[in-house]
Amino acid sequence: MxxxxxxxxxxxxxxxxxxxxxxxxxxxxxxxxxxxxxxxxxxxxxxxxxxxxxxxxxxxxxxxxxxxxxxxxxxxxxxxxxxxxxxxxxxxxxxxxxxxxxxxxxxxxxxxxxxxxxxxxxxxxxxxxxxxxxxxxxxxxxxxxxxxxxxxxxxxxxxxxxxxxxxxxxxxxxxxxxxxxxxxxxxxxxxxxxxxxxxxxxxxxxxxxxxxxxxxxxxxxxxxxxxxxxxxxxxxxxxxxxxxxxxxxxxxxxxxxxxxxxxxxxRGFVDADVAPLPALPFPPTPFAGAAPVTAPVSGVLVFRADVGTWIESGQPVADLVDPLTDQVTTLNATTTGVLYARHSLRFASAGLTVAHIAGVKAFRTGSLLPL
CATH class of the missing domain: 3.40.630.10 (Zn peptidases)
Incomplete structure (x- = not known):
């Protein structure tokens, strides 16, 4: 070495x-x-x-x-x-x-x-x-x-x-x-x-x-x-x-x-017995099909779905709770796929992307990466 x-x-x-x-x-x-x-x-x-x-x-x-x-x-x-x-x-x-x-x-x-x-x-x-x-x-x-x-x-x-x-x-x-x-x-x-x-x-x-x-x-x-x-x-x-x-x-x-x-x-790089290939949990998807879940208003962020789970379009992903007005805004998935990432914050400002779902159908164009 x-x-x-x-x-x-x-x-x-x-x-x-x-x-x-x-x-x-x-x-x-x-x-x-x-x-x-x-x-x-x-x-x-x-x-x-x-x-x-x-x-x-x-x-x-x-x-x-x-x-x-x-x-x-x-x-x-x-x-x-x-x-x-x-x-x-x-x-x-x-x-x-x-x-x-x-x-x-x-x-x-x-x-x-x-x-x-x-x-x-x-x-x-x-x-x-x-x-x-x-x-x-x-x-x-x-x-x-x-x-x-x-x-x-x-x-x-x-x-x-x-x-x-x-x-x-x-x-x-x-x-x-x-x-x-x-x-x-x-x-x-x-x-x-x-x-x-x-x-x-x-x-x-x-x-x-x-x-x-x-x-x-x-x-x-x-x-x-x-x-x-x-x-x-x-x-x-x-x-x-x-x-x-x-x-x-x-x-x-x-x-x-x-x-x-x-x-x-x-790949044959290590001289050792090769472990059997496990099953792939979910098939690959286009990055252009990754759909953000965005907060339209501010509030305490309460997730209703865990990362790594399959989400159907329209299924609740999270609630935004306004403790001043008692308003609860539910954020629903706009595509079907795996909820692969969500924000670590638990308070959302308006416009915050709080989660991402790996959808099957590509729909985004241009730069796909966040800042």
Missing amino acids: QIKTHSLIAPTLGTQRHLTSFHYGPSGGQKIYIQASLHADELPGMLVAWRLRRHFASLEAAGKLRGEVIVVPVANPIGLNQHLLGSHLGRFEGNTAQNFNRHFYDLTALVMHRVEAHLTGDIDENREAVRTAMREALDEQTPRTELESQRLALQKLSYDADVVLDLHCDWDAAMHLYANPDIWPEVEPLARYIGAKASLLTLNADGNPFDEIHSFCWSNLRARYGERHPLPNGAVSVTVELRGQRDVSHEFAEQDAQAILHYLGY
């Missing part, structure tokens, strides 16, 4: 942060990249990454890793240090208000113009040609701020990985994931092992979040050159939402670490 540090640009005199990456197994085979807590106040993944590190160390010592795995347990040291009056502000960078999981370097734009001359009729040669172009393009970038240097460091660690797992969580949620529909056949075993209640698929949610800039580049290259040159799914990149922010326990962390190890065993 190797430990590497990656210095970020110092934002002010006398201060500097760095990323720490842990490297296990031999190079030359598959490469797996796993990071946690890019939104720094989403901590379940950090504990899962710690558990995984212990397992990978044991597997490496036993010679059971068939490639390299990189683990970055703290993917956002900037956000980890943002606290205001006792509240942790880990989703947005305090200086720019930018979401830490947006605005990564667009690999499609960086490599599209430079790879065509190097593509052949061999899919493996093309994989390496694209990854070489990615490395060269990323090496040419000059970050100007601490935030940009953090993004670039993470991409340099992960651009050539066969599997990229970005471990997040929601406010209050069931286990779910986000992925590119082009790679769903390779993601489905992971969804089964982790017990994903919702698998939300989209080709481009907009905003260049971390998982998209990996797999979607390969989709874009296939759309442009695929009829003449065979191109693989060069990166199976997935955002894994490890339930809710308060679901931090040793039991959950070990359960989730084992699920990821089962998936890597299924």
